[in-house]
Amino acid sequence: MKRATTIGVSLLFFAACAATAPKELLNARTAYNQASAGPAADANPAGLHSAKESLDAAEDSFSKHGATQETNDIAYVAGRRAQIAEANAREVQAIQRKEQQIAQASAAQGEQLQQTSADLERAKTQLGATHQQLADERQRREEAERQAAAALAAFATVKQEPRGMVITLSGSVLFASNKAELLPSARVKLNEVADALTKQDPKAKIIVEGNTDSQGSAPYNQELSRRRAESVRNYIVSRGFSADRIQARGNGLTNPIADNKSPEGRANNRRVEIVVQPVGAAQ
Amino acid sequence: MKRAIIAMAGIATACAATYPVPVQRMADAQSARRSAVELGANNLPDAQLYLKLSEEEIAKANVLLKENENRRADFMLIRAKADGELAVAIARAKKSEAEEKQSLDQQKLRAKTIPFQGAR
Known part of the structure; x- marks a missing residue:
């Protein structure tokens, strides 16, 4: 217990x-x-x-x-x-x-x-x-430019001006008197021009300008120069150059580069100028 | 009986008198308290409580020492030291956690502002 x-x-x-x-x-x-x-x-x-x-x-x-x-x-x-x-x-x-x-x-x-x-x-x-x-x-x-310039030099003059590169073709080489249709021989020459232009800067724009001497009336010469410029433009376009980059205009007798009193001067004034404008240049 | 009581009281007084003054313990407790203050325990609610307890215990220990209660003071200081050390540990943990968060925020910000990211 x-x-x-x-x-x-x-x-x-x-x-x-x-x-x-x-x-x-x-x-x-x-x-x-x-x-x-x-x-x-x-x-x-x-x-x-x-x-x-x-x-x-x-x-x-x-x-x-x-x-x-x-x-x-x-x-x-x-x-x-x-x-x-x-x-x-x-x-x-x-x-x-x-x-x-x-x-x-x-x-x-x-x-x-x-x-x-x-x-x-x-x-x-x-x-x-x-x-x-x-x-x-x-x-x-x-x-290409060098080759084109060499080819052109045979029948055209090429100059660099403020408005662009200017290729001057003698009117007598391209057209018969008072005509606006290209001579067959002119087409061969224009082929080289067109090829050279095609190889230029693909953005460059071109103006084809027709010029005459002072013989005949101004309106007639104006119209002739315009039609000649159109002929050249159309031919270049037919060779593959873009139509929207090339224009044609006629200057008539307004832009002579030589004296119209002598036959040589008048021959120089009858011409077509192809102006290749630099990219971005004003029209 | 009276003699016995007097004898016991004498022994008790002798014991109190012979217990050494806890100088080192006081230094340790105060050191822990100071560390807690330096680590910002006063501004951290979690740590603030233990810092305050430590301070109160040191104060109590001082009172006990004046009353020659060295042994009680010693144990009070052990508590004070433990509370001070806990305040230190909490303050350090909070500091590290804040640094971790800051680092994470910085990396998130950097990830947003690096231009190449996600643009490949």
Whole structure:
């Protein structure tokens, strides 16, 4: 009976102790459980271990001495150790995430830099090829112009004037007297002119101007010069030159280049001028 | 009985008198408090509470030391040091988290302003 009483009293004592665990110890247990379930387990295991040792010391003190002031203080510190372990883990994780972000950004920038360098290299290559094409094209055009000028020189004069390059063809080479139809021999010569013009700058515009001497009435000469210019224009278009880039007009006797008193002067004034206007020149 | 009580009181006084003044503990607690202040714990609500507790515990410990309660003062300073260290840990975590967010924001901004991105 006495033994049973002793056991009962002991059980009651332990039950009382368990029930009266100080709030510091309860808080410490909660804090440790929270910390061990959080990031500290991975990010700060040493800190968590230290917190566990503190909690064990508090539990030991409580089991040996009960809820004394010292037990409370030890438990209080154990709770703080657990909270510190958790806060340190959060710090470590934030630092790790930041480093990871920086590494990823750096890798992305490196990749982008490589891509940009490759793009730049491609652009350089393309630019080089374009320059070469332009140089080749310029060379071909210069050669064509040189050949055309040489061919034209045999039956025409070519001059560079402010209004453009002017190819002057003698009227007697192209037309019979008082006629506006091209002579057969003129067609052969105009073929070379047309070919030379076709090889010119594809954006250049051309004006064919008919001119006469002062013999006959001005209206008659005006009409004759217009029809002659039209004949030349139509022939050049028939050779493949774009019709919307070539115009014809008659100047009649208004633009003499020599004295109309002499036969030679009048022969020089009877002419057709083909004006190749520079690109962008006003009409 | 009276003699016994006097004897016990004498022993208690002797114990209090023989417990050393916790000079190092006081220095540690104050050091932790100062670190927390330097890290801006005063301006962080989460850390502010523990900094305040630490300061109050240091003040209590000073009172206990004046009353020659060295042992109680020592344990109060242990609490003060733990609270100061927790304020430091929270302040450091907050600082690192703020830096992480700032870094992320900067990278997002950079990604938006780089002209070549998405233009290939």
